[in-house]
Amino acid sequence: xxxxxxxxxxxxxxxxxxxxxxxxxxxxxxxxxxxxxxxxxxxxxxxxxxxxxxxxxxxxxxxxxxxxxxxxxxxxxxxxxxxxxxxxxxxxxxxxxxxxxxxxxxxxxxxxxxxxxxxxxxxxxxxxxxxxxxxxxxxxxxxxxxxxxxxxxxxxxxxxxxxxxxxxxxxxxxxxxxxxxxxxxxxxxxxxxxxxxxxxxxxxxxxx
Numbered sequence: 001x002x003x004x005x006x007x008x009x010x011x012x013x014x015x016x017x018x019x020x021x022x023x024x025x026x027x028x029x030x031x032x033x034x035x036x037x038x039x040x041x042x043x044x045x046x047x048x049x050x051x052x053x054x055x056x057x058x059x060x061x062x063x064x065x066x067x068x069x070x071x072x073x074x075x076x077x078x079x080x081x082x083x084x085x086x087x088x089x090x091x092x093x094x095x096x097x098x099x100x101x102x103x104x105x106x107x108x109x110x111x112x113x114x115x116x117x118x119x120x121x122x123x124x125x126x127x128x129x130x131x132x133x134x135x136x137x138x139x140x141x142x143x144x145x146x147x148x149x150x151x152x153x154x155x156x157x158x159x160x161x162x163x164x165x166x167x168x169x170x171x172x173x174x175x176x177x178x179x180x181x182x183x184x185x186x187x188x189x190x191x192x193x194x195x196x197x198x199x200x201x202x203x204x205x206x207x208x
Contacts, residue, residue, distance in 0.1 A: 034203075034205055035203040035204065035205055036094045036096075036099060036179065036203075036204045036205065036206070037092055037094070037181060037202050037203060037204050038092065040200070040201065040202040040203060041077050041078070041079050041080065041200045041201060041202075042061035042062075042079040042080055042081050042200065043078070043079055045061055046059055046060075046061065046081075046090070048092060049090040049091065049092060050090065050091045050092065050093075051088075051089075051090050052089045052090060052091050052182060053086075053087045053088055053089040053184065054088055055084060055085070055086025055087045055088055055186065056083075056084025056085035056086035056088065056186065056192075056196075057084040057085070057192065057193055057194060058084060058088065059081060059082070059083065059084075059088050059090060059184075060081075060082055060194055061079050061080065061081055061082070062079065062080060062082050062194070062198075063078060063079055064077065064078050064079060064080060064200075066080070066082070066122075066198070067122070068122040068123040068124045068125075069120075069122060069123075069198070070120050070123075070160070070161040070162055072118070072162055072200065072201070073162065074201070077200055077201055079200065080198045080199060080200035081184075081198065081199050081200065082194040082196065082197075082198050083127070083184055083185050083186050083187070083194065083196030083197050083198070083199075084186065084187070084193065084194055084195070084196055085186060085187050085189075085190045085191055085192060085193075085195065085196065086186055087184065087185070087186050088184045088185065088186060088196065089130065089182055089183070089184035089185075090182065090183065090184055091180060091181065091182035092180075092181050093136075093140070093178055093179070093180045093181075094178060094179040094180075094181070094204060095177070095178055096176065096177055096178060096179065096206075097177060101206075103177065106174075106176050106177070107174035107175065107176075108174075110170070110171065110172060110173070110174070110176070111206050111207040112168050112169065112170050112206070112207040113135065113168065113169040113170075113172075113176075113179065113204065113205075113206055113207075114166070114167075114168050114203070114204070114205045114206070114207070115133045115146060115166060115167045115168070115169075115181070115203070115204055116164060116165070116166045116201065116202065116203045117131055117164070117165050117166075117183055117199060117201065117202045117203075118162050118163065118164050118165075118199065118200050118201035118202070119151070119162070119163055119165070119183075119185075119197050119198065119199050120153075120160055120161055120162040120163060120197070120198050121153040121154075121155055121158075121160040121197060121198070122155065122160070122195055122198075123155050123160065124155065124195070125155070125187050125188065125189050125191060125195040125196075126152065126153055126154040126155060126156075126160075126187065126188035126189065127152070127153050127160075127185055127186065127187050127188060127195070127196045127197035127198075128150055128151070128152050128153075128185040128186055128187075128188060128196070128197060129150060129151040129152075129153070129183075129184075129185045129197040129199070130150045130151075130183060130184055130185050131146075131147075131148060131165060131182070131183045132145065132146070132147045132180075132182045132183070133145070133146045133147075133167065133179070133180065133181050133182070133204070134146075134179070134180040135169055135172055135176050135178075135179055136176075136177065136178035136179065136180055137175040137176070137177055137178075138175070138177045138178075140178055140180075143172055143173060143175055143176060144169060144172045146167040146169070148165065148167075150185070152188065153197070154188070162200075162201075164201075179204055181202065181204055183199055183202065184197070184199065185197035185199075
């Protein structure tokens with residue numbers, strides 16, 4: 001006897017049909033990449049980053065730990081991005097549909113979006129660090145934003161070794177299609193060269 005054809009309104013997982021209203025708890029984003037940011041540590045120079053502000057002597061990459069620098073807690077991270085005496089900001093906009101995410105699945109499941117970044121100052125000069133991460137709709141309008149207060153580090157009184165900042169977006173509603181990640185800063189003494197904040201280890205991941 002022929003097997004019955006499942007109803008078009010049902011989602012089949014294994015041999016069990018699930019009603020469409022149950023999709024939110026059963027959807028999975030299989031085979032999606034881990035870190036959605038490309039070149040997060042400067043291994044490819046400044047490739048894949050839009051330099052939204054490139055002041056002073058401009059962005060550059062350096063080898064870990066660098067002059068007057070600090071060691072990093074992950075030996076696989078061997079480079080970082082360094083900023084100069086005027087504001088340096090760089091950004092990536094992640095196109096989730098181009099990365100293989102299904103729009104319906106994104107709208108129904110609204111998976112948690114995790115953001116992480118690492119920053120530090122030199123031991124001989126203070127710096128300012130900034131980070132802004134936005135979840136965007138199909139028109140790249142902001143759905144929600146993580147924009148913490150800028151951080152000022154002073155090696156005379158602060159621990160200026162590598163520090164982590166992280167945030168998780170949840171319950172942000174339907175419509176997520178892009179993620180904008182922008183960070184950077186500058187030094188506090190206006191010294192020629194690359195004495196500003198250093199950044200590396202950036203990541204944007206989505207719960208699978």
